[in-house]
């Protein structure tokens with residue numbers, strides 16, 4: 001049996017190393033650029049978390065690609081609604097093309113976020129903090145002190161709405177691009193939300209009316225080269241908490257989606273955007289749309305992987321402060337499968353644990 005005396009020193013060493021790393025503000029990018037050939041111990045994930053890294057399926061089909069062109073024609077719209085509905089029900093993820101944002105803007109946004117992560121440590125350090133819920137924050141691993149092991153990524157995060165973010169709070173090197181991206185990503189999210197809303201048999205504008213596109217968090221992730229990609233993760237398996245997520249990535253692979261019990265690698269489509277369903281949308285749709293687990297493997301390429309994520313959350317809760325499956329979707333044949341919950345319960349759950357905590361959805365599921 002382990003005694004306190006022999007258990008404490010390694011734990012203490014780990015905690016001290018995590019704190020030193022955090023206080024150095026160098027991020028994983030700084031570690032990678034320093035030329036290390038092995039990763040610090042606190043980045044090493046336990047064997048059970050790494051055992052299925054090699055099991056990624058390359059044959060289980062690929063993410064549906066949905067063309068958003070021609071939505072003005074009623075026939076075309078109906079077809080697209082069905083594709084979106086099917087993808088949201090079975091994959092919880094899909095890629096969209098012809099979404100209306102020029103490729104040059106996608107490339108410029110990626111370039112600007114990369115430029116931020118490429119800035120010298122002193123410049124980035126000004127933004128390094130752990131203050132969730134507002135403003136601009138740059139840090140390595142949001143859940144650094146909560147997770148079982150750290151993962152190989154750094155992130156720049158900015159709360160873009162519902163209250164507008166004063167632009168001068170954004171780092172200069174990517175300020176214009178982040179601001180512009182907020183508008184573009186919101187435009188695409190609203191287009192997709194209309195299709196998702198219609199896919200449930202609701203009015204086109206229902207999700208917008210429910211304020212599903214107002215609260216937005218921008219995250220610019222950087223997954224630098226990792227010298228030991230088999231011992232750590234880029235991001236551990238999780239589901240996204242909100243309504244939908246819009247994801248833009250550079251050409252370096254890494255994202256994997258759980259589908260049919262297997263991890264499926266997502267191949268980036270140049271010019272495409274990835275959309276995924278979050279926990280909140282699974283709940284309000286009464287389980288019709290699925291919030292699916294995904295993860296990012298550590299990057300083994302010399303070029304950093306950049307991914308730009310915009311999380312959309314609802315901004316106004318119902319008068320009672322409660323939320324749950326939308327009443328108009330319920331009937332005696334289709335009763336609610338989730339209990340109502342409060343904004344506080346949702347947020348407490350999100351911020352209390354590491355990313356891979358038990359999903360909120362499981363906690364509010366009504367057992368039959």
Ligand SMILES: O=C(O)CCC(=O)C(=O)O
Nearest residue numbers: 221235240255296307309
């Ligand atoms: O980097 C990616 O591709 C995914 C990031 C992600 O899943 C997240 O930030 O929630």
Ligand SMILES: [Fe+2]
Nearest residue numbers: 238239240294
């Ligand atoms: Fe995610």
